[in-house]
Amino acid sequence: MKRLILIFNILCLAWNVWAAADLYSGGEARPHYANDLVKVKLSLAAAQRSNLPQQLMEETSRFGLADLDQILTETGGTAVIRAHRRLKNKAWEAAQGFDRWFLVRLNGKTAVEEALAAFKTSPWIEDISFEHFAYTQYVPNDPHYPNNWGHNNTGQGPGGGGAGFDSNAPEAWDDSQTFGDPNIIIAIIDSGVNYNHEDLNDNCVPGWDYGSNDNDPTDTNGHGTQCAGIAAGEINNGVGVAGVAGGCSIMPLKVMNNYGNMTMTSITNAITHAADNGAHVISMSLGAENGADEGDNPACDAALYYAYNQGCVIFAATANSNASSIAYPSNHTAVISVGAASPTGQRKSRTSSDGQSWWGSNYGVNIQDDPKAVDIMAATILPATTRNGSYSTDFNGTSCATPYAAGVAALILSKDPSLTPDEVRQAIVNSATDMTIDGGAGWDRYTGYGMINASAALATIAPGMPACVITAPANNSIHSLGATIQVTVNASDTDGFISHVDFYLDDSATPSFTDATAPYAWDWDTAGATSGEHTIRAEAFDNLSNSRSFEISVILLQPAHEGFESGLFDLYPWQNPSSGPWTVQSETVYSGSYSAKSGDITHLQESVLSLTLTVSQPGNVSFFSKVSSEPNYDYLRFYIDGVQQGQWSGLLNWEFHSYPVAAGTRTFTWSYVKDQGVSTGSDCAWLDHISFPAHNAPPFAPSGLTATAVSPSRVLLNWTDNSSDETEFYVERSTGGYWALVNWAGPDMTTAEDTGLEPATSYRYRVRAANTNGNSNYSNVAFVMTFGNDCPDNVTATQQANWVKLSWDAPVNGASTYQVWRYEQIDGNLANGVLITPSNISETSFTDQDWYLLNPGNYLWQVKAVAGTELSAGSLSNTLAKAANGVILGTVTDLSGAPIANSTVATGTVSALTNDYGVYSMSVVPENYILTASHPDYESVTLSDVTVVSDLQTQVDFQLPLYTVARPTFSPEPGAYSGSVDIVLSSATPEAVIRFTLDGSEPDPQSQIYSVPIRLETSATVQAKAFKLNCAPSETAAAFYEITVSADDPAAPAVAGIQSVWPNPFSAKTSISLYLKDAGAYSLDIYNVRGELVRRFVGQAKGPVELVWDAKDSKGRNLASGIYLIRFAQGELRQTRKLVLK
Known part of the structure; x- marks a missing residue:
């Protein structure tokens, strides 16, 4: 493992002179890691074989493995301590080995470096590291300033200047989420x-102290309280500060112990706590420098990925050393790195214009979006809350910038909680205000994407984007392999409608299912899936083809094999030899109705349950366990062939366990064992839902048996098949005593029927499966009573050509008339029932003429006898499968062959909306059709005599000529006008964009867009052309207007050019007033802060001119909030003004 000297710093610049002196000396007096602790990750085999504590920070004196215990003794090890809290996602925890990290406490017999080297030699150790410290790093304050320049910079920050360089927080608060959602x-x-x-108490939710492992995260240093005030100090409460997300909530997670130390283990536990307990954003104003990188702290790396995958947006500070590398964990792939911006628009450095020369914000590599590069900058040197209940006015460092950025992320999630961490990052970096002083225009290594802009970031969360959330099943939920899982999605759109939702499985690029009708759902049949973890992704599309996706994971388990649901140990040859034997009981279960519970035993005894099977191929054994015992003394242990695989102790709720099994004869053993002392809890263990790998055994019993009477003489049976290796099913019937075999079904069948029964008679049914190894247990017993003599019987449905012929036997007691109903059979259930007899009929037959018009599916019919006003029960027919009708399909393209999306093909009675690839399909009955393909931007095309044949596809393709936009017209007519004239342009084509020129040139897609009447005060030729997306542009229209100019106005202003810009700042549009002393061409250009030309106005005029800018660029796109420059030119005259777009 790479050995680095790491020092964790709380990245604030605070108020302690002693600590400042320590900074200047390089902090060498402080140790980088504990001298009495080593952190080890056991191998899976070691963890399964050792006897170690289960609860966070619980300890024991030995590993329970001779080799490791010898190293423990030789190095002076006195305790083995569980390092990390247990996670909600047990499958991830097991896969990552996150529960196999332990701390070893040393007594000083050997140096910690020697101890680490000794443990590293053991094959039982998978990974190892020092227990790194995190330190507060203080430096002195400059004069205090009362205002938060990061929200609204008026030049009040240290060093002065920089007005307008801020996060635009007040404008952000005007958005729909206001100050933030308390649920974020x-x-x-x-x-x-x-x-x-007083400024935090209403915003805090419960947290935890992982520095001392208790439930009181009270600040003992002051740094964390200041971070909390920056992020979410209460707002509009009349006191103190205003956090950037003052309406959101704070989860305090303390990682500093009572001695002032912060360890990597504490930080790791805090990260997983946040992920498991509903945090949406994580803010870490701390970091390790001196080359610390992803991979050097594997447990913390895993925790960061865990939190990211749970949906947490994670921020960390880059550090304050003015160095060219950023700190860990800000350089982690899952983390957004935050640097500090000076109020004067620069990276905070030792030379920035803010008066604080003793620190600077670290910067990273010169590779955009690299984990080791700076992502975003945020404000520093701000007012904040303090731990003594008061306030500071100059909390600084990247420690201040990081919670500021976290607060902006909380505002974004308040507006749209369905956003993923990556979507939040994109909203932040794509809307940042570019900081050009250090690195020039665009992204640079010193300031990343620039200053965080809360208002602009919120503006990127378009209200028209669809929302998409998977509401069921729950993320990381566990399901039986072979079950049908209903995946449900809430999808909505604020400015349109949801067109459809696609459902994807694992890494497939092709949807497994598409639902175009709310409520959106997919019934995933997992019968053909593999056991283990699977990813489900839903993507919702709106009518404008905008999309949003949501992803979860589920775990599929083999069906339970142990047979507990019979209430006995009778499916397998279980060995249960203890004096306190295991029992099958129903009081405490994980699933189903029964589980196994260990027996009543006393001290130094064990209750053992075992089973020997011949495993036919490698696989996994899995089970759920629950334990209530004396922690670290009484255990549930699991063995395969006598080798311990795992053990559990204390008060543990149901947990999932899975272990690999090789082929061959294998013995599985569960043992609850007690030591010689105390008994606590229920003093027992439970087992449920045990699944074995493939083995030679009878099949599992079917379940969920139902019996349904469908006539006086006929019953339908349905059940659930729980096996994959049965050869047949046996159906048995009884009327109260003897059970008779009445039918059988082949492998994988789940239905059967029983006929020739007596009317109005009660029957009982049961089913069992069989294979070459024997019979399964019986299913549940289903009870049913056949219909009485007043019902029709023997209803038969026969397909004849394009209709269905129905016939039946009259009831024994006679009936005068009948009703006939048609049903669709969906998943074994009757649905969409329709009465198809227009009135009661007297015949015992009927023809369903609408058969051919039905959608493909399974159908059956029900006949009811009518006696006066009474209806009998309905007797059901056999089931008929309806195949597809004839299908017309094809493509709609333009003349170049490119697909035309959202075009419509219609027959006069049936129409089909094409998808984005121009493909359409419609189902119709056999006959000849006239088809018309159309789209608003194209000329329609009609084809006649399209012949459709039953169950066949007919290909009909269309090519549509491009629609030509109507040529613009002028009002008033061209001619001579005195003084000036206002010209109105229009086009008969809806939504056409008209562009014009006044200099005699041909209008093109870059020419000025017509939006308000054109005022001419000098003679000019106006040329105009109309454009529309996907359409051919119009012909050019031209008109000459002759203007007779009167004498100069004596009231004209003394200075020509820009007279006023109002309003400024503005949000939707602003008016720019000009006065032109001399007739001639003029231009007014608008630039963004990057120096890019975004809009141009040109004309020829004399006298007053009014221009209106609608905050759009030359292509009609809305521009982001920020600072813009307008530059006016006419002849030798040049003028510049500043605009602020809110």
Whole structure:
């Protein structure tokens, strides 16, 4: 393992002179890691064979493995301590080995470096590291300033200047989320938080102290309380500070112990706590420098990925050394790195114009989006809350910038909680205000994407984007392999509608299912899937083809094999020899109705349950266990062939366990064992849902048997098949005593019927499976009573050409008329029932003429007898499968062969909306059709005599000529006008964009867009052309207007050019007033802060001119909030003004 000297710093610049002196000396007096602790990760085999504590920070004096215990003795090891809290995601925890990290406490017999080297030689050790410290790093303050320049910079920050360089927080608060949603939680991983502070107490949710492992995260240093105030100090409460997300909540997670130390283990536990307890954002104003990198702290790396995959947006500080590399964990792939911006628009450095020359924000590699590069900058030197209940005015460092950025992320998630961590990052970096002083225009290594812009970031969360959330099943939920899992999605769109939702499985690029009708759902049949973890992704599309996706993981288990559901140990030859034997009981279960419970035993006894099977191929044995015992003394242990695989102790709820098994004869043993002392809890263990690998055994019993009467003489049976190796099923019937075999079904069948029964008679049914190894247990017993003599019987459905002929026997007691109903059979259930007889009929037959119009599927019919006003029970027919009708399909393209999306093909009675590839399909009955393909931007095309044949596909392709936009018209008519004239342009084509020129040139897609009447005060030729997306542009229209100019106005202003810009700042549009003394061509150009031309106005005029800018670029796109420059030119006259777009 790479050995690095790491020092963790709380990246603040605070108020302790002693600590400042320590900074200047390089901090060499402080150790980088504990001299009495080594952190080890046991191999899986070592963890399975050792006897170690289960609860966080519990300890024992030995590993329980001779080799490791010898090293422990030789190095002076006195305790083995569990390092990390247990995670909610047990499958991830097991796969990563996250539960196999332990701390070894040393007594000083050997140096910690020697101890680490000794343990590293053991094959039982998978990984090893020092227990690194994190330190607060203080430096002195400059004068205090009362205002938060990061929210709204008016030049009040240290060094002055920089007005307008800020996060635009007030404008952000005007957005729909206002100050933030209290359901959005920011985890502050730091020195704790004064959660009783008047500016924080209403915003705090429960946290934890992982420095001392207790439930009180009170701040003992002050740093964490200041971070909390920056991120989410209460707002509009009349006191103190205003956090950037003052409406959101704070989760205080303390990682500093009572001695002022912070360890990597504490930080790792805090990260997983945040992920497991609903935090949406994690803020870490701390970091390790001196080359610390991803891979050097594997447990913390794993925790960061765990939190990211749980949906947490993670921020960490880059550090304050003014160095050319950023700290860990800000350089981790899952983390957004945050640097500090000076209020004057620069990276905070030792030479920036803010008066604080003793520190600077670290910067990273010169590779955009590299984990080791700076991502975003945020404000520093701000007012904050303090641990003594008061306030500071100059909290600084990247420690201040990091919670500021975290607060902006919380505002974004308040507006749209369905965003993924990557989507939040993209919203932040793509909307940042470029900082050009250090690295020029665009992304640079010193300031990353630039200053975080809360208002602009929120503006990127378009209200028109669809929302998509998988509501079931739960993320990381466990299901039986072979079960059908219903995946449900909530999808909505604020400015349109959801067109469809695609469902994807694992890494497939092709949807497994598409649902175009709410509620959106997919029934995933897992019968053909593999056991283990699977990914389900849903992607919702709106009517504008915008999409949003959501992803979860589920775990599939083999069906339970142990046979407990019979209430006995009778499916397998279980060995249960103890004086306190295991029992099958129903009081405490994980699934189903029964589980196994260990027996009543006393001290120094064990209750053993075992089973020997011949495993036919390698696989896994899995089970759920629950334990209630004296912690670290009484255990549930599991063995394969006498080798211990795992053990559990204490108060543990149901947990999933899985272990590999080789082929051959294998003995599986569970033992609950007690020591010689105390008994606590229920003093027992439970087992449930045990699944074995493939082995030679009888099949599992079918379940869920139902019996349904469908006539006086006929019963339908349905059940669930729980085996994959049965050869047949046996159906047995009884009327109260003897059970008779009445039918059988082949492998994988789940239905059967029983006929020739007596009317109005009660029957009982049961089913069992069989294979070459024997018979399964019986299923549950199903009860049913056949219909009485007033019902029709023997209803038969026969397909004849394009209709279905129905016939039946009259009831024994007679009936005058009948009703006939048609049903669709979906998943074994009757659905969409329709009465198909227009009135009661007297015949015992009927023809369903609408058969051919039905959708493909399985159908059956029900006949009811009518006696006066009474209806009998309905007797059901046999099932008929309806095949597809004739299908017309094809493509719709333009003349070049490119697909035309969202075009419509119609027959007059049936129409089909094409997808984005121009493909359409429609199902119709056999006949001749006239088809018309159309789209608003194209000329329609009609084809006649399209012949459709039953169950066959007919290919009909269309090519549509491009629609030509109507040529613009002028109002008033061209001619001579005195003084000036206002010209109105229009096109008969809806939504056409008209572009024009006044200099005699041909208009093109870059020419000025017509939006308001054109005022001419000098003679000019106006040329105009209309454009529309996907359409051919119009012909050019030209008109000459002659203007007779009167004498100069004596009231004209003394200075020509720009007279006023109002309003400024503005949000939707602003008016720019000009006065031109001399007739001639002029231009007014608008540039963004990167120096890029975004809009141009040109004309020829004399006298007053009014221009209106609608905050759009030359292509009609909305521009982001920020600072813009307008530059006016006419002849030798040049003028520049500043605009602020909110």
